[in-house]
Amino acid sequence: MTNAVDVRGVSKAFNRGRPDEVRALVDVDLAIEPGEFVSMIGPSGCGKSTALRLMANLLEPTSGDVHVNGKPARKARLDQDYGMAFQQAGLFDWRNVTKNVELPLELKGWDRSRRRERALEMLHLVKLDEFAEHMPWQLSGGMQQRVAIARALAAHPPLLLMDEPFGALDEMTREHMQAELLRICGETSTTVVFVTHSIPEAVYLSTRVVVMSPRPGRITDVIDVDLGPRRDVDTREDPAFFKKITEVREALRGMERASSSEAAGPPQPAGMEDR
Amino acid sequence: MSEAAAVRPARSDSAPRARDGYLHRLRAVWMFALALLLVAVLWELYKVVGPQDGGTVFGWKILPRANDQAMPHVWQMLARFGEPERAGFPGTILTTILSGAWFTFRLSFAGFVIGAAVGLGLAVLMARFRVVERGLLPYLVVSQTVPLIALAPLVVSWGGKLHLGAFEWPRWLSAAVLGAFLAFFPVAVGTLKGLTSAPPTAVELMDSYAASWRQTLFKLRFPAAVPYMVPAFRLAATASVVGVVVAELSTGLAGGIGRLIIEYAREATADPAKVYTAVFGAAALGLFMAGIVGVADVVLMRNRPREALE
Ligand SMILES: Nc1ncnc2c1ncn2[C@@H]1O[C@H](COP(=O)(O)OP(=O)(O)O)[C@@H](O)[C@H]1O
Ligand SMILES: [Mg+2]
Numbered sequence: 357m358t359n360a361v362d363v364r365g366v367s368k369a370f371n372r373g374r375p376d377e378v379r380a381l382v383d384v385d386l387a388i389e390p391g392e393f394v395s396m397i398g399p400s401g402c403g404k405s406t407a408l409r410l411m412a413n414l415l416e417p418t419s420g421d422v423h424v425n426g427k428p429a430r431k432a433r434l435d436q437d438y439g440m441a442f443q444q445a446g447l448f449d450w451r452n453v454t455k456n457v458e459l460p461l462e463l464k465g466w467d468r469s470r471r472r473e474r475a476l477e478m479l480h481l482v483k484l485d486e487f488a489e490h491m492p493w494q495l496s497g498g499m500q501q502r503v504a505i506a507r508a509l510a511a512h513p514p515l516l517l518m519d520e521p522f523g524a525l526d527e528m529t530r531e532h533m534q535a536e537l538l539r540i541c542g543e544t545s546t547t548v549v550f551v552t553h554s555i556p557e558a559v560y561l562s563t564r565v566v567v568m569s570p571r572p573g574r575i576t577d578v579i580d581v582d583l584g585p586r587r588d589v590d591t592r593e594d595p596a597f598f599k600k601i602t603e604v605r606e607a608l609r610g611m612e613r614a615s616s617s618e619a620a621g622p623p624q625p626a627g628m629e630d631r
Numbered sequence: 632m633s634e635a636a637a638v639r640p641a642r643s644d645s646a647p648r649a650r651d652g653y654l655h656r657l658r659a660v661w662m663f664a665l666a667l668l669l670v671a672v673l674w675e676l677y678k679v680v681g682p683q684d685g686g687t688v689f690g691w692k693i694l695p696r697a698n699d700q701a702m703p704h705v706w707q708m709l710a711r712f713g714e715p716e717r718a719g720f721p722g723t724i725l726t727t728i729l730s731g732a733w734f735t736f737r738l739s740f741a742g743f744v745i746g747a748a749v750g751l752g753l754a755v756l757m758a759r760f761r762v763v764e765r766g767l768l769p770y771l772v773v774s775q776t777v778p779l780i781a782l783a784p785l786v787v788s789w790g791g792k793l794h795l796g797a798f799e800w801p802r803w804l805s806a807a808v809l810g811a812f813l814a815f816f817p818v819a820v821g822t823l824k825g826l827t828s829a830p831p832t833a834v835e836l837m838d839s840y841a842a843s844w845r846q847t848l849f850k851l852r853f854p855a856a857v858p859y860m861v862p863a864f865r866l867a868a869t870a871s872v873v874g875v876v877v878a879e880l881s882t883g884l885a886g887g888i889g890r891l892i893i894e895y896a897r898e899a900t901a902d903p904a905k906v907y908t909a910v911f912g913a914a915a916l917g918l919f920m921a922g923i924v925g926v927a928d929v930v931l932m933r934n935r936p937r938e939a940l941e
Pocket of ligand 2: 404405406
């Protein structure tokens with residue numbers, strides 16, 4: 357079976373050869389199978405967004421290669437093999453909800469009636485049927501994010517790439533959206549790569565949590581999470597859930613310890629610590 | 632459920648929203664009328680308290696003469712609209728002003744359209760190629776520092792001389808070109824700013840859909856640019872009137888409001904209120920042009936969140 361995502365020996369440096377060179381990712385390997393839900397977690401600046409952008413072919417790796425759906429990432433992008441969602445829903449103000457969802461289909465050249473039919477189907481999936489004709493700015497943040505998910509999945513891509521999509525939502529809405537996302541991806545059997553800052557979010561959603569560390573950005577741990585296929589409100593109170601949270605937290609903390617012992621060696625230039 | 636309750640009920644909300652926009656506009660019209668009235672009152676007030684034969688401040692002769700010769704009463708100017716152009720002439724001065732304004736309007740509109748097309752083209756080119764922007768933008772800025780008065784005779788001299796195949800350069804086109812010369816600049820700069828205002832994540836989204844540059848231009852960049860383009864076009868509309876009137880003034884092109892301003896100014900000693908009718912006509916024309924853009928604004932922005940723009 358071909359992997360949904362295959363990242364092999366990938367490094368990415370920005371501003372190469374200049375004094376402000378940043379080694380955003382070094383020697384990253386990651387294989388994701390279809391149907392998996394993989395979260396990437398780590399402190400700010402550890403290269404999570406960079407990794408996601410490499411999978412999306414919005415960036416080219418400095419070395420190594422990225423395959424999506426068994427194709428080179430560029431080919432996968434041209435074929436619209438994935439959908440994407442960011443922290444900001446990024447809906448177009450001048451299009452109503454339905455027209456926003458239709459955008460990727462329009463770019464693919466679908467005809468009007470087929471587009472509309474699919475968009476309404478997607479809005480039903482995210483439970484926004486009554487809001488089809490609303491303008492984006494008339495919706496709450498959580499609803500806007502649901503429209504963004506509907507738009508990302510409109511062309512039925514097998515893969516969904518998400519960069520802190522719920523980062524701007526309040527805690528209640530956030531938990532609700534997490535459950536909704538699991539339901540939607542279950543119904544559409546979509547593979548998900550999900551970047552987050554939140555340990556409970558990563559554990560609740562994922563089949564695997566990838567722990568990353570900065571300077572240079574790399575993968576330090578991969579933790580399997582097996583909380584069963586049906587996750588509901590009770591999952592959040594399950595001792596197994598807390599055990600996994602602790603495990604991920606320790607993985608993140610262990611990395612902190614490792615990097616502080618590194619720092620104890622040669623003196624670091626001032627200001628390096630809070631970059 | 633709690634989330635659905637948190638949302639602003641859009642149906643009942645959109646009505647007051649639209650009414651807010653309407654009231655907003657109505658208030659703007661009121662304020663404008665009030666400002667006009669205030670200027671008229673100040674004018675008349677100065678006529679009462681100002682020195683009849685002008686005055687000096689610290690030796691500088693800056694206070695204008697307040698006599699009826701230099702500053703006719705506001706009502707005299709307005710009444711002048713209803714009187715014939717010259718004693719014994721048929722028709723009122725209003726009809727003359729209107730036909731002059733119509734003539735100038737057509738030239739200005741042609742100038743506006745030419746200027747807008749050139750400005751849009753340049754903006755798209757500059758947005759597409761950074762090199763073009765860096766190379767061209769400084770020259771565009773410099774172009775606007777060339778005094779129009781100096782340029783006008785040159786452009787007008789093309790009239791009758793330039794033959795492009797079967798096409799003979801008509802005289803009026805020179806005036807329109809001068810209007811376009813002033814109009815293209817705000818359009819180019821405003822549109823460029825708008826086209827590059829699309830948020831980076833929106834551009835990334837279009838890239839993730841493998842959208843072509845053209846698709847990104849029409850589905851993202853232009854719609855995102857509309858709030859920047861409207862004020863730019865409004866400026867361009869009034870600028871094109873200024874360009875055409877200056878062209879008429881400096882070349883004596885007959886038929887428009889500019890020519891009327893010159894003619895009436897010559898008669899200022901005998902008929903001081905007359906020249907003001909032509910000046911008012913020119914000002915009204917500028918407002919009318921800006922108003923046309925205002926209508927386009929209302930239509931294009933009807934579904935946008937108002938507060939995000941103010
Ligand atoms: N376009 C860019 N140019 C230069 N440096 C960048 C760029 N994008 C990201 N970086 C740097 O790469 C590192 C990783 O960034 P990012 O992937 O955004 O981290 P994260 O999403 O984990 O917070 C950071 O140090 C960041 O400053
Ligand atoms: Mg990030």
